[in-house]
């Protein structure tokens with residue numbers, strides 16, 4: 001037992017970038033039928049996997065992202081993933097080559 005739970009089927013990782021540091025955190029977005037699903041149109045902040053509180057699209061420090069370099073992933077968020085879910089942290093677009 002790793003003590004880490006699998007991400008349930010139908011759930012998605014949602015990436016949130018700290019626009020000041022470039023670090024990309026993530027949380028799990030559950031399907032609507034799941035008990036942990038967020039209430040639609042909730043304006044409550046998100047709690048990323050590492051415990052970081054974010055309020056994306058608030059014009060502040062955080063914004064949703066889907067395109068970033070792997071090295072910018074938050075190591076503490078990544079460490080919460082079950083080994084069989086870790087590949088999902090890399091299911092995102094890569095930035096344009098410089």
Ligand SMILES: [Zn+2]
Pocket residue numbers: 024025026048049050051052074075076077078
């Ligand atoms: Zn994090």
